[in-house]
Amino acid sequence: MRLTFIAGAAAAASLTTAVPATAVAQPGGVSASCNIDVNQPKELAMLSLSYQQAKSSQNAEQRKKLLATMAKELDTKPERYAKNLTGYHFMLSEVYKMWALEPGQSAVPVRSSIGLVSNPTETIDLVTAVDAAYKAIVAASPACEADIKAQRQNELWLAQTQAALTASSAGKLDSAEYYAKRSMLLSDGPYAHYVLANVSNLKNDKKAAIMHWRHVIERAGSDTSYRDLKSGSMYYVAMTQLELAGSAQGADQVALAKDAAGSFKALIANAPDSPDVPNHYNNWAEALTLSKDTASMGQVYAEMLANPDKQSDMTLAVGGVIATRANKSDDALKLFEASVKKNPNSRDGLRNFAASLYGKDRFKDMFEPSRKLVALDPNNYDAWMFFAYASQGMGKSAKLPAEKKAWTDSLVKYQTYAENLPVKVEVAGFSRGAEQATLTLALEQVAATGSYTVTAEFLDEAGTLVASATAETGALKKGDRKNVELKATGQKIYAYRYKPIK
Numbered sequence: 434m435r436l437t438f439i440a441g442a443a444a445a446a447s448l449t450t451a452v453p454a455t456a457v458a459q460p461g462g463v464s465a466s467c468n469i470d471v472n473q474p475k476e477l478a479m480l481s482l483s484y485q486q487a488k489s490s491q492n493a494e495q496r497k498k499l500l501a502t503m504a505k506e507l508d509t510k511p512e513r514y515a516k517n518l519t520g521y522h523f524m525l526s527e528v529y530k531m532w533a534l535e536p537g538q539s540a541v542p543v544r545s546s547i548g549l550v551s552n553p554t555e556t557i558d559l560v561t562a563v564d565a566a567y568k569a570i571v572a573a574s575p576a577c578e579a580d581i582k583a584q585r586q587n588e589l590w591l592a593q594t595q596a597a598l599t600a601s602s603a604g605k606l607d608s609a610e611y612y613a614k615r616s617m618l619l620s621d622g623p624y625a626h627y628v629l630a631n632v633s634n635l636k637n638d639k640k641a642a643i644m645h646w647r648h649v650i651e652r653a654g655s656d657t658s659y660r661d662l663k664s665g666s667m668y669y670v671a672m673t674q675l676e677l678a679g680s681a682q683g684a685d686q687v688a689l690a691k692d693a694a695g696s697f698k699a700l701i702a703n704a705p706d707s708p709d710v711p712n713h714y715n716n717w718a719e720a721l722t723l724s725k726d727t728a729s730m731g732q733v734y735a736e737m738l739a740n741p742d743k744q745s746d747m748t749l750a751v752g753g754v755i756a757t758r759a760n761k762s763d764d765a766l767k768l769f770e771a772s773v774k775k776n777p778n779s780r781d782g783l784r785n786f787a788a789s790l791y792g793k794d795r796f797k798d799m800f801e802p803s804r805k806l807v808a809l810d811p812n813n814y815d816a817w818m819f820f821a822y823a824s825q826g827m828g829k830s831a832k833l834p835a836e837k838k839a840w841t842d843s844l845v846k847y848q849t850y851a852e853n854l855p856v857k858v859e860v861a862g863f864s865r866g867a868e869q870a871t872l873t874l875a876l877e878q879v880a881a882t883g884s885y886t887v888t889a890e891f892l893d894e895a896g897t898l899v900a901s902a903t904a905e906t907g908a909l910k911k912g913d914r915k916n917v918e919l920k921a922t923g924q925k926i927y928a929y930r931y932k933p934i935k
Contacts, residue, residue, distance in 0.1 A: 443673035444651035467577035469570070471520040476513055480506055480524055487531060497535065501548030503528050508549045518573040526566035530589045533559035538613075563589060564618045582620075591618040597628045597753075606632045615736040621651040623659055627666065639673050646670045651925040664704050671696035675716055678723045709753040737768055744777035753785055765789050773802065778896050778928035780809045780860060787819045796826030810928040812858035817851035855880040856909070856934050861916055863929060870926040872919045876934075885909075889919040889931040899923035 471481045471769050480503050487499040507514075514521035532538060532547050540560065545553035567585060571578045597612035608797060613628040630645035649666040653659035660869050674693035678686050695817045697717035701710055718733050735746050744752070753768035765772035766789040772782035783806040788797045803819040810816050828840030855878075862873040872889050885906045898922035919931075 443480045445869065452767070462480060467574060467580045469519050469523045469525055469574070469577065469721060470517060473483070473517050473520065474513060476506065477517060477524060479519055484524065484527060493536070496531075500528055500532055500535075504532070504548030506548055508551055519570055521575065522566045522569040524571065526563050526635055529559050529562045529566060530587065530798075533589050534592065541732075542928065547605045548890070560589065560593065560615045560618055565775070585620040586622070587619070588614060593619065594622075594624045597625060601628045601631050604635075606635060617802065621652070623649040628653065628664060629668070629911075634673070639677055643670050643673055646673075664700075664707075667696065667703055668709075669698050671713075671716065673721055676721075678720065687724050690720045690722075691726070694720035694724060694726070694729075711745070711747045714751050714755065715749060718758065722758075725760055730755060731761065731764070734764065734768060737771075741768070741771035744771075744775075746779050747773045748780060750779065750782050750785060753789070757785075758788070762789065762792055766793060775911060776808060776894065778892050778930065780806065780863075780929070783809070784816065791822055791826070794826065794831075796823045799823035799826075809928075810858065810860065811931070811933040812854055812856060813860075814851045814854060814857050817847055817854075820847035821851065853879075855883055856885065858931075859935065865926050868924055869920065869922050870900075870929070872929050872931070874917045874919070874931065876906060876909070876915050876917060878911055878913040878915075881911050883909050885934050887917050887919065887931060887934060889921070889929055891921040891923060892928045892930065893925050893928040896928070899926050 458693070463721040471484075472478045483499050483503050487496050487503070490496040490499065492751050507521070507528065509520070532542075533540065534682070538559075541556045541558045543553070544551070544555050544557050547557070549557065567581050571581055593612050593616040597609050597616055599610035600606075600612060609628050610632045613625040613632070616622075616625040630642045630649065631640075633641035633645060646666040646669050649659075650670070653663035653666075666763055668739055674689055674696055678689035678693055681689055694717055697720060701713050701717070702711075707713075714733055718730060721727060721729055721733070733755050737749055737752040741749060749768050749772035753765045753772060756762075756765035756768055766786075769782060769786040769789050771781060773786050776782060779852040783802045787799050787802045787806060790796075800821055800823055803816065803823065805811070806816045806819065824840045824843035824847065828837050828844065829835040831840055857877045857879055858875075859875045860872070861875040862871070864871050870891050872891075874887065874889075876885075876887075883906075886903055887906060888901060888903045890901045893899050900923040902919040902921045904917045904919050905917055906917060
């Protein structure tokens with residue numbers, strides 16, 4: 434866009450678009466084919482001087498006086514500008530925009546209050562007026578379409594967008610919707626649709642919310658400045674589709690679940706390194722189950738089987754669970770084994786690996802992961818019972834009576850140990866971040882009474898101690914259940930273990 438002013442290069446300031454740091458980058462360069470001349474006729478040339486004065490004025494009263502005078506001149510005998518409609522509507526758009534941005538100015542003032550002489554008692558919507566002026570510029574000079582599209586993301590658009598985001602964050606849904614739609618009048622970008630999606634979702638209009646999140650995804654495209662906005666919208670689309678599928682029936686459920694499966698697949702492809710990827714895989718599998726397409730379950734973990742070294746231990750473990758649900762025991766075993774190889778101190782990986790070995794009658798192979806498991810989770814009943822199950826399996830295949838008796842004794846030994854644990858523990862949750870981790874243990878008192886100090890140790894990928902934490906249970910009576918939360922701070926925490934509770 435080339436803008437011709439008597440004031441020369443100073444005009445470039447009028448084309449500077451203020452956008453938030455996360456907003457879309459403006460197109461580089463301007464189009465030589467778009468020429469907006471505000472020097473012709475002479476009446477417009479005179480207004481261009483007032484325009485520059487208003488732009489640079491720090492005095493509100495002086496600025497308003499200049500704007501009112503300009504509005505009056507532009508509204509008086511507009512036919513004077515018929516030979517330069519492009520320049521006329523550009524100047525009109527700038528006057529309306531400056532009025533709309535004036536502190537304390539009503540968004541819909543009485544026309545006479547801003548200097549307009551026609552229909553003085555009626556009101557004018559300034560945002561709508563700016564939009565109309567931009568459309569008139571393009572109608573008069575089609576070559577300016579791309580440049581005006583960029584120009585629309587100006588200070589006025591930014592003000593409407595920020596107002597929409599602020600209102601949405603404050604839970605003022607009607608205001609958020611109002612400002613979002615006004616933002617879209619000027620530029621139909623991702624932010625307004627993100628606000629409208631949030632409004633629709635909170636009003637329980639899930640289908641409208643999905644529509645607007647999809648608009649966010651489409652408008653964000655490959656622009657990295659919208660990365661988080663796009664990823665968030667993709668996640669909300671997928672989760673909302675899955676939620677709707679869960680409450681639907683018949684053909685509606687199948688259709689929604691298929692959409693959800695596709696959305697989770699796209700979400701993983703968009704951000705394969707996200708720490709949430711294991712959950713996305715699990716949700717993808719759930720969507721396929723609801724869509725009655727369990728035959729496609731192998732697609733979920735196919736990449737994990739092909740390239741296990743590129744996956745996290747948690748992703749591989751989730752893949753193993755999905756394969757188990759799909760009755761693909763060989764695939765599940767490979768994935769659990771890869772998970773344990775990736776993280777030898779993965780409690781869940783070891784537990785699932787041992788269980789998968791049992792399912793394949795590989796009883797002898799169960800002992801090694803079971804030993805590692807009880808070292809990490811020493812008060813877990815099932816962990817000790819893996820030894821009993823393995824011993825039982827070995828006894829069934831034993832040939833000699835003495836060998837059978839030895840394995841039977843081993844079975845009784847481990848079963849007795851498991852049943853005599855003073856307190857049983859289940860891992861209720863484990864979350865790990867870049868610099869902190871939280872382990873939640875669910876305790877069940879088995880002995881008559883007890884009071885315990887629980888100590889957890891947090892490990893890095895190599896199994897080296899990073900941090901430790903302790904918590905007191907207080908007095909527990911037989912049958913009491915209590916959750917104990919242990920938190921630690923440290924970099925690259927990868928796994929955990931807790932000391933035997935006696």
